[in-house]
Amino acid sequence: MTLPAQILNGVIVTALELDDADMARLAVHLRRVKPHHWGSEPARAVAERVMDYLEQRRVFGYANLRADLPAYERFLRGLPDAGQVENIPAGLTVLSEQGHRADVQTALREALGKLEGTDPMGATEAASWTAQRLSEITAGGGGYQHVSEIKSVIAHYEELADAPGSIIRLHPAINSRLRWGGLPISDSDGETLLVVARSGHGKTALGIDTALRIASQGHRVDYDxxxxxxxxxxxxxxxxxxxxxxxxxxxxxxxTIAAKGKRPAETIRERLAWAERLLNRLPxxxxxxxxxxxxxxxxxxxxKRARGVAFSVIENLDHMGWSGPDRLERRMQLGxxxxxxxxxxxxxxxxxxxxxxxxRNAEDREDGVPLGADTADSDQPIRHVTIMIGLSNPNVDSPSKSDPLHARFGKNRQGVTGRFTLPADLVNPEARSPGQDLPDDQAELLN
Known part of the structure; x- marks a missing residue:
């Protein structure tokens, strides 16, 4: 077998012999030696860390690891990518926490058969298959079963799009249905919201719309x-x-823009001037x-606290600089x-x-859904995401076309959410962005 297959084989065989607590500890350790670190860490150190830990547990998958260390080291040095192998320990952690040991043992035995059968899978293919099975088990009876079936969540989300009180189309009813790569998306205390979206899928529009709604109700807002x-x-x-x-x-x-409601016919220049005056009056x-x-x-x-700011949007976090001798991987930065x-x-x-x-670099199927090989992308801060938008967005068929921003919040803007809700005293659920189909009395005030 190739080295990635050996690594996956070791994880599988070891997990079959561990109890839930040991499985979780092994997964935590393996996460520290992710495939994308192997190019920057000394290969021997990686091999020895894995070997020493497995020896300490006395249940590692194959006994000849120490004897094969020179070859193991050479393989590690020459390995450009191990595909989705890093999804396995992440999935094992969740499964061990949720008490699915019997199910995961079945899945892992099946994966082991895929590696060692008469017609064995390639290592990356087997890793991808195992990650999918782990995702299916973790998702349980609710939500989609795998990234390729994310549209089932989107369909459910659309059903809730017009739910009363959902000011930015966040709704708690689907929280239990959300999974991404076998891990829950929702990880928020209800006070801070992390929005992750592909380029062009409306995260800035979402931030702008929310900031304007809150500012129009008299709350001081910052947009950084x-x-x-x-x-x-x-x-x-x-x-x-x-x-x-x-x-x-x-x-x-x-x-000329045609008259609508109490707004008379006006030129585009006049409408923009009116909008700018309105923006200048907002806090x-x-x-x-x-x-x-x-x-x-x-x-x-x-x-912000000294100035009495109630709500802040901070955009382009993936460009933040961080102190320290080494730049942390983006997932940790966001964390x-x-x-x-x-x-x-x-x-x-x-x-x-x-x-x-x-x-950022993931291919997609032209619907924004990352391909299987990209689900383990280190750009994906899955442990901290509360809302993922733009997974399927017909409003962004072509990057060269520009759509009206407000359409992003109409029937075409789709996504999935966590349990974040803005408090009623901060945002009136019935309020809209300033200038967007306001009631006549409010429209009069804004003119």
């Missing part, structure tokens, strides 16, 4: 932009969002910064950042929405 976006760009998008116009219109500014501040480390983030959060914001939010009086990129 890191790195490759700017305060000017966000402001421009906010103006167009309020105006109900696409960011890139194919009509001249002098073109919202837009900031940009080239980079932000943990210390600067804490200082900025303290300043640490989320912890900092949660600590701040738990003190009361403030809520944070964090926006981050998902699977």
């Amino acid at each position: 932009v890191i790195a490759d976006a700017s305060a000017f760009q966000i402001r421009e998008r906010m103006v167009h969002h309020i105006a109900g116009l696409p960011l890139k219109a194919d009509k001249p500014l002098a073109a 919202i501040e837009i900031n940009d910064t080239p980079d932000l480390d943990q210390h600067e983030l804490r200082v900025r959060l303290a300043a 640490e950042l989320t912890k900092i914001c949660r600590q701040f939010d738990r003190a009361g009086g403030h809520h944070t929405m964090l926006l981050a990129q998902a699977n």
Whole structure:
């Protein structure tokens, strides 16, 4: 067998002999030696850590590991990628926590048969197959069974899209149905929200819409932009969002917009000017910064408290800089950042929405669903996600086309959510973004 198959074989055989607690400990250890670390860590150290731990448990899968260490080391040095093998320990952790030992033993025995049968699978294929089986067991009777079946969750989500009180289409009724790669998506205390979305799938539009709704009700709001976006760009998008116009219109500014409700016929230029005046009256501040480390983030959060900010959006977290000799992998970056914001939010009086990129380099099936080989992408901060949007978005058929921002919050914007809910005293569930189909009396106030 190839080395990835040996590693998977070792995990499988070992897991068959461990109780739930030992399985969890083994999974935690194996997570520290993920395949994408093997190119940067000395191969012997990796091999010895695995070997020593398995010897300590006295139940490791194959006894000749020490004798084969020189070959093992050479294989490790030459291994560019082990596919989805890292999904296995993650899945084992969840399964051991949920008491599915009998089910996981069955799945692992089947996987072992796939590796050693008369027509054996390749290592990556077997790892992918095992990850899928673990995901199926973990998902239990609710929600989708695997990433390839994510549309079943989206269909359920659509049924709840118009539920009363769901101001940004977050709904607790589907929390128990959500899984991603065998791990639960929801991991929020209800005060801090981490939004993960593919590029072009509307996370900025979601942040803008939510910020405008809250600011229009008199709460002080900050919108912080890191790195490759700017305060000017966000402001421009906010103006167009309020105006109900696409960011890139194919009509001249002098073109006329037909009368609607109490709004008379007006030119695009007049509508945008009205939207800008409205934005200027809202208690919202837009900031940009080239980079932000943990210390600067804490200082900025303290300043928000002093200014009485009730809600903040922080965008482009995947561009944050972090102190220390080594740059942490992105999943850990987002985890640490989320912890900092949660600590701040738990003190009361403030809520944070964090926006981050998902699977930057992953291919998809043109519906935003990552292919199987990408589900273990280290860009995917699965342990901290509360809402994943844009998994299937017909509104983004072509990156070259620009759709009206408000359409992202109509019937075409789809996704999955966790149990995050904004408090009633922060957001009126019946409120809309300023300028978006406001009742006549509010429209009069905004003019």
